[in-house]
Amino acid sequence: MALRVRSALLLLLILAAALGAWQVAATPAAPTGPALDPEYAKLLGTAAQGGQQTPMPRPSDIAERAWHLLRDPFYVHGANDQGIGIQLGWSLLRVLTGFGLAALLAIPLGFLIGMSPVLHGALDPIIQVLRPVSPLAWMPLALYTIRDSGASAIFVIFICAIWPMLLNTSFGVATVRREWLNVARTLEAGPWRTAVAVILPAAAPTIMTGARISIGIAWLVIVAAEMLVGGTGIGYFVWNQWNNLAIADIVVAILVIGLVGMALDQLLGRAARAVAWRE
Amino acid sequence: MPRPWLSVEGIARRYGARPVFRDLWFGVERGEFVALIGHSGCGKTTILNILAGLEAPDAGTIVMDGREVSGPALDRAVIFQSHALLPWLSALGNVAFAVRSRHRAWPRAKAQDHARRVLDLVGLAEAAGRKPAELSGGMKQRVGIARALAIEPSLLLMDEPFSALDALTRGTLQDEVLRLVSDAGQTAFMITHDVDEAILLADRILLMTNGPDARVAEVVVNTLPRPRDRQTIHRTPGHHALRNHIVDFLVARSRTLAGARPEGWDGRRVPEVRPAASPIEETIS
Numbered sequence: 001m002a003l004r005v006r007s008a009l010l011l012l013l014i015l016a017a018a019l020g021a022w023q024v025a026a027t028p029a030a031p032t033g034p035a036l037d038p039e040y041a042k043l044l045g046t047a048a049q050g051g052q053q054t055p056m057p058r059p060s061d062i063a064e065r066a067w068h069l070l071r072d073p074f075y076v077h078g079a080n081d082q083g084i085g086i087q088l089g090w091s092l093l094r095v096l097t098g099f100g101l102a103a104l105l106a107i108p109l110g111f112l113i114g115m116s117p118v119l120h121g122a123l124d125p126i127i128q129v130l131r132p133v134s135p136l137a138w139m140p141l142a143l144y145t146i147r148d149s150g151a152s153a154i155f156v157i158f159i160c161a162i163w164p165m166l167l168n169t170s171f172g173v174a175t176v177r178r179e180w181l182n183v184a185r186t187l188e189a190g191p192w193r194t195a196v197a198v199i200l201p202a203a204a205p206t207i208m209t210g211a212r213i214s215i216g217i218a219w220l221v222i223v224a225a226e227m228l229v230g231g232t233g234i235g236y237f238v239w240n241q242w243n244n245l246a247i248a249d250i251v252v253a254i255l256v257i258g259l260v261g262m263a264l265d266q267l268l269g270r271a272a273r274a275v276a277w278r279e
Numbered sequence: 280m281p282r283p284w285l286s287v288e289g290i291a292r293r294y295g296a297r298p299v300f301r302d303l304w305f306g307v308e309r310g311e312f313v314a315l316i317g318h319s320g321c322g323k324t325t326i327l328n329i330l331a332g333l334e335a336p337d338a339g340t341i342v343m344d345g346r347e348v349s350g351p352a353l354d355r356a357v358i359f360q361s362h363a364l365l366p367w368l369s370a371l372g373n374v375a376f377a378v379r380s381r382h383r384a385w386p387r388a389k390a391q392d393h394a395r396r397v398l399d400l401v402g403l404a405e406a407a408g409r410k411p412a413e414l415s416g417g418m419k420q421r422v423g424i425a426r427a428l429a430i431e432p433s434l435l436l437m438d439e440p441f442s443a444l445d446a447l448t449r450g451t452l453q454d455e456v457l458r459l460v461s462d463a464g465q466t467a468f469m470i471t472h473d474v475d476e477a478i479l480l481a482d483r484i485l486l487m488t489n490g491p492d493a494r495v496a497e498v499v500v501n502t503l504p505r506p507r508d509r510q511t512i513h514r515t516p517g518h519h520a521l522r523n524h525i526v527d528f529l530v531a532r533s534r535t536l537a538g539a540r541p542e543g544w545d546g547r548r549v550p551e552v553r554p555a556a557s558p559i560e561e562t563i564s
Contacts, residue, residue, distance in 0.1 A: 180363060
């Protein structure tokens with residue numbers, strides 16, 4: 001308890017120091033350049049008036065933008081202007097769809113691979129070659145075959161989410177204790193009952209670990225995928241704000257992406273604890 | 280000679296070209312308790328696994344009640360050395376899993392009731408809801424015993440069921456098994472390396488030589504009267520001779536008899552001895 005309090009205090013201290021230093025460092029000196037025609041200056045924006053780059057936003061600017069963006073996250077002003085909550089929703093929908101489809105394929109297939117050494121031997125080379133490929137490399141192929149940017153993003157998520165679940169499921173199934181399988185055999189449990197009542201619960205913790213890794217990777221990849229396909233999603237939002245030079249908005253988006261990723265991980269972590277067993 | 284109820288007929292197991300054991304013949308009659316004793320490496324566990332149907336012998340067959348054993352079946356229950364409980368199920372769940380295997384048509388509640396009764400039989404009614412991780416070693420093995428008994432097997436197979444337990448717990452569980460097996464007239468076959476356990480529980484004790492190429496060198500008939508009691512058995516006349524005979528075998532003859540068969544050896548006619556019935560029995564205070 002005391003340890004947690006001390007950690008929390010230290011965290012606040014580090015945050016305060018870092019943000020404070022950032023605030024001071026990013027506050028611009030008073031503009032010194034020659035005065036411009038006011039109308040022209042208005043057109044150029046504040047940065048250009050001083051003849052400088054877009055300034056790095058200060059923490060106070062970011063807080064202000066965060067308040068602005070998160071106050072009404074679900075507004076829709078036409079196709080090109082939607083709230084950050086809507087964009088996150090699109091990203092989550094794609095991640096969960098791609099992840100769900102991947103689970104539907106990876107877990108049963110992993111089961112078969114884990115149970116059959118022949119199948120393992122046959123499919124392992126394919127898996128080992130495809131697994132290290134960046135999921136974004138699939139994007140052009142997906143766009144070419146599917147001809148739909150939204151579905152292509154989901155496909156990319158599907159491809160990147162499949163490997164950890166596939167490998168963990170097959171490993172979990174292949175390493176179920178021989179003695180538990182022997183128990184099932186002496187009780188004349190058929191293959192289906194053995195799979196459902198013995199192998200699945202025995203391998204569930206390993207499978208859930210794979211699912212947890214998968215969803216983490218999927219959440220990493222969705223941002224990049226949406227930057228490519230555009231239209232909607234938090235990745236698109238980040239890219240769009242980069243084009244607008246709204247750096248503060250990008251920082252807000254980064255924080256939000258981190259928080260949602262953490263929430264997804266915690267969710268899967270909780271599910272993993274629910275199926276965990278101890279000997 | 281009529282075929283015994285359980286008839287092991289010339290089974291062998293090879294490891295590469297070398298036999299671990301071969302030409303193994305023995306029988307178990309209904310209601311009989313037979314123990315097989317020997318050092319590690321003579322293939323004891325393999326023999327039990329073959330009886331259970333979990334492994335196939337490289338030669339020979341096993342016939343039980345007139346039918347050849349060709350795989351695991353519910354008429355043979357195994358108490359595993361490592362208890363082999365499913366750790367995600369409660370004690371009750373583990374036993375109920377076996378009950379539902381035996382009685383597929385039974386509704387869940389009926390199977391659970393039956394499982395509860397069997398757990399009660401091994402003195403674990405209180406711990407029914409606990410997971411194996413929350414049970415002591417002895418309690419886990421009680422659940423293992425309950426799971427085996429719950430399917431009402433015609434043959435109970437035990438693979439050194441108490442060897443992982445401390446001496447005190449082992450004694451209690453031996454009593455428990457003795458009681459349950461005698462009450463039910465259960466036919467049982469047990470692998471052990473504990474001489475006292477074999478004398479207490481078994482009616483016949485098969486003495487196995489060291490591997491490789493192990494064989495049953497002798498069958499010791501336990502003539503000590505049933506019911507045997509752990510408290511008094513060591514004062515029973517004949518106990519000393521019986522125990523000494525088996526210890527002698529394990530210490531010396533299991534090694535000297537190992538390997539090549541003597542002239543005229545017939546695996547089907549293993550010599551039977553009755554050390555406890557011999558007249559020269561010194562009594563101890």
